[in-house]
Amino acid sequence: MRAVGFTEFGGPEVLGVHDLPDPHPGAGEVRIRVRAAAVxxxxxxxxxGLLGVGTSRPPYIPGAEAAGVIDEVGAGSTWRIGEEVMTMAVPMSGHGGAYAEYLLAPDDSLARVPAGTSPEQAATLPMNGLTALQILELMSLSPGERLxxxxxxxxxxxxxxxLARRRGLTVIADAAPKDFPLLRSLGADHVLERGDDLAARIRAVLGDGVDAVADTALLHEKVVPALRDGGVFVSLRRWRGEPERGIRHEAAWVPDEYRSPEKLDALREAVEDGDLVLREADALPAEEAARAHRLLEAGGLRRRIVLTF
Structure with missing residues (x-):
């Protein structure tokens, strides 16, 4: 099979296409013929090299989410050949990353591709969608509370x-002015311009502070003052602030969701119900993985990038 990987750490130029033996599923596993892998x-x-090499051997295959078609099943698998599925992958592990023509996956790491979505769209959902669901689970908010x-x-x-609006939460989001229409269309109740004084402006709008902060922009201590006493702060990079005012600090870690089929299926349902709109994706052939990484690192993208095989 063809796979995109690297043998040494470095810039985008270390990525290359490698010819590897075709993998075959074990008991309770499937093989996915990958159509698209998100970047x-x-x-x-x-x-x-920030994540190390884990238990894998070179070439190291990145990629954490993919969509495709099951083309081989192991003994006892509950899936069938020909089913279109999406999955999160865990690079630097036994099964490797998603930048590959074929990806092995346990039965309980899959969900069907949402009806009406392309493989390119579906590939952008598993890892990031599971991250969002884990954040909401860590917060344990009730309808009407403010996030x-x-x-x-x-x-x-x-x-x-x-997903927060789907649960009946009041949502405040920050963004550049050019993205205000996007966030309003997604259901944000209040959209504020990004900036170092964001916490003060949130307080100006909401008075006594909010119930929770999901810090996907890695603002850390700059946004903690937006919380009410006893609120909850969830970080994406395991940052924890000083214990104060009864604030509870949590850290999202999406590899824990590798085998979370119910949550992955809940994401599928949210898309099919029209409550979760997926970004359009720009597809590049796998051979252009280095270019895809350069585009991502340049920043400012509002469409997703996927590699196709």
């Missing part, structure tokens, strides 16, 4: 805004 910041972290999503126009942020 994410975690892939850059893999390529540059701040920093970086609301980003990949995780935009999914989180929609």
């Amino acid at each position: 994410n910041p975690t892939d850059v972290a893999s390529r540059t 701040v999503v920093t970086g609301g126009a980003g990949v995780v942020g935009s999914l989180l805004v929609q």
Whole structure:
């Protein structure tokens, strides 16, 4: 099979196409003929060495989410050949990353592709959608409570805004002015311009502070003052602030959701119900993975990038 990977850490130029033996599923596993693999910041972290090499051997294959068609099943699998599925992958592990023509996956790491979506769209949902659901689970908010999503126009942020509205939460998001219409269309109740004084402006709008902050923009201590006493702060990079005012600090860690089929299926349902709108994706052939990484690192993207095989 063809796979995109690297043998040493470095810039986008270390990515190349490798010919590897075709994998075959074990008991309770399937093989997915990958149609599209999303490109994410975690892939850059893999390529540059921030995530280490885990249990894998070179070439190291990045990629944390994919969509495709099951073309082989292992003994006892409950899935069938020909079913269109999406999954999160865990690079630097036994099954490897998603930048590959074929990807092995346990039965309980899959969900059907949402009806009416392309493989390119579906590939952008599993990892980031599961991150958003985990954040909401860590917060344990009730309908009507108030949530701040920093970086609301980003990949995780935009999914989180929609899923929070689906749960009846009041959502406040920050963004650049050019992204205000997008966030309003996704259901944000209040959209504020990004800036170092965001916490003060949130307080100006909401008075006694908010119940929770999902810090997808990594503002850290700058946005903690927006919380009411006893609120909850969830970070994406395991940052924890000083214990004060009874604030509870949590950290999202999406690899824990690798085998979360109910949550993955809930994301499918949210898309099919029209409550979760997926970003349009720009598809590049796998051979252009280095270009895809350069585009991602340049920033400012509002469409997703996927690699196709």
